[in-house]
Amino acid sequence: MAEAPSHPRMAHRQLAKHGGAQDDAPGKGGIFRDSASGRLTMSETSPPHPSALQLFLIFSRIGLTSFGGGLSGWLLREFVEDRHWMSEEEFLNGLAISQALPGVNVKNMAIWIGYRLCGRWGAIAGFTGIIVPPAILIILIAVGFTTLERFDITHLALDGAAAAAIGLSLSMGLTAARRVPRRLVPLLVMVATFVAVGVLRLPLVWVVLGLGAFSVALAYARL
Amino acid sequence: MPNALLALMAVFVPLSLVTIGGGQSAIADMQRQVVEVQHWMTQAQFVDAFAISRMAPGPGSLLVTLIGWHVAGFWGAVVATLAIFGPTAFMIYGVAHLWSRYEGARWQRALELGLRPVAAGLILAAVYVLMLTLDGGWLARLIALASTGALMLTRINPLALIAIGAAIYIGLHAALPA
Incomplete structure (x- = not known):
């Protein structure tokens, strides 16, 4: 008081x-x-259980402000580091699942987080919040695009934003890497995934199915 | 124009199912379908739409919303958006549901532990590819690294970070000889 x-x-x-x-x-x-x-x-x-409306507003805000991309990094920042509504481990589990399943990662992640925090309505709030408001905005941007595009500063600002946004992805990647068990096989799987996708540019589907199945089978045998 | 709406669904629903690891993997195929097969857009229009989807906040896959809008207006945008995001939404929802139900099961721990290194490798690979293709060369890469440091060491808000990054980039660009 x-x-x-x-x-x-x-x-x-x-x-x-x-x-x-x-x-x-x-x-x-x-x-x-x-x-x-x-x-x-x-x-x-x-609060341990945010309301669906609250989740919708948070996802909308992130959807509407995340210039430059790297949305999963924004979500990690928001839900784990700032609000502490989820543990880092719970978030990274969801991220791994979101990446292994088909579908846009961010959308998968929004549904995952929404469901964990607020059940079915939370999932709906996550899905609609991360998609509908930015979908409306992107159409508005498209309408004004020819005007915006004429200015050099638009391009510079967007290039700068994209560069800074990589930081969100990279710091999330480092967080995820830190959580990989410090044993030979998991570390090798991480490096192999990186090389296969980043350097050799192999199709993601086969990398996830192949290395993922191998890694999960080994983890199962160890448990 | 229900035919156009059906065609949008016929193109984007299958695409939504093959987007493992993020929407970017589907862009090339989308371009082929939209420009070469369906003739919904010219190559220049597609490139513009792609540029807008990178410029706009939110998921990059909202590119399909623009394509839908271009093909059939409001309902085109709605149908295309649902087609690319909808089907797989039920999948992740089902998995999230099962996950809560079987908390702690052995198969679940195995999936969590086993997928973790794959997920980490995927994120780092995506960053690596982005770094290589970044517009703006070393200046942009430097900003990316500085931004990573700022995020790991401080509690800076992401929006502030992005704004500062853009401002510094513009400033340095103006200050440095081209």
Whole structure:
């Protein structure tokens, strides 16, 4: 009660700006946010079960702001590192499954996260949030494209954004690599996947089916 | 124009099923279908749409939304988007459901542990390919590495990171002799 009783939301904004907030960007409250003005600390511990609407808004925001690509990296940042709604391990498990199954990774990941956090409605919120708002935006961009394209600065800004966005993917890749068991076979499988896809440019389907099946079978035998 | 809508589905549903490891793998095939087989777009129009999908935020596969829009307006956009994202959505949903139901089963641990090195290799390979093909050469690669460092060492917000990256890139581009 002593701390900021009258402006809990302002306090959030401040926290969010300084990057220390576990909780929210302005405008999207945790469930407990406004329960009482004096319970600021309460609202800072993230709610374990976000609502489907809240998830929809988060996925929409990411879908609408993720210039330059690397969306899975944005999701890792948001759900694991900032909000602590999922463990790194749980996220990476979902990512591995999302990559092994057909379908656009980000969409798979959004459904996975949504389902884990909020069941069926969470999955629907993830799917619609990551696709519908950006789909509308991309059509608007297409309509204005000829105007936008005339400016050199548009291209420069996008090239710069794409470069910075690689950081999201690379840091996620390093996080994932750190989680690979430190044994000969898993490390070899990781390197072989990298070489097969990155250097030799073999079709992903066969790499995932081949190396994936081999690696899973070995893991099964070890358990 | 139900025929156009059916044609969109006939092209994009099969494509959605072969996109393992992300939508990028399907782009070449999509280009062939859209430009050479169906004649929905000229090569130049396809290249423009591709450029827009890279420029826009959100999943890169929204390229199909643009193609659908181009072919049959609003409903074309809706049908194409559902065709590319919909079928596989049920698959991951089913798996997520089974996952929660059989938490801790041996096959599940085996899948988690076994797929982990493959997933890590795939992400790093994607980054490697992106790094090689990045527009803007060493300057852009330097920004990519700096951005990685910033993400791993600080709690910077991704949107701020992207904005700063773009600003630095524009600034250095202006400052350095071409």
